[in-house]
Amino acid sequence: MSVNDLAHLVLNAPAFTFIAVFVWNRNKMSTLRKLVKDVIEVLSILDELISAVQHYWTKWTTKKPR
Numbered sequence: 001m002s003v004n005d006l007a008h009l010v011l012n013a014p015a016f017t018f019i020a021v022f023v024w025n026r027n028k029m030s031t032l033r034k035l036v037k038d039v040i041e042v043l044s045i046l047d048e049l050i051s052a053v054q055h056y057w058t059k060w061t062t063k064k065p066r
Contacts, residue, residue, distance in 0.1 A: 004054070011046060 011043065011050070
């Protein structure tokens with residue numbers, strides 16, 4: 001499994017969870033609003049983390065010319 005596959009897996013899993021929770025909490029709008037805010041924060045942190053990992057992964061794995 002490559003880093004890219006792992007990134008897609010991590011970023012797509014919360015979307016399915018969010019949809020399930022949205023259907024379950026349809027009538028609780030304040031809870032939903034807080035949940036959306038938390039999900040967006042977590043996704044942005046994950047995005048930054050995965051970008052950093054991908055950057056350093058390519059930096060460490062590319063062969064330098066001699």
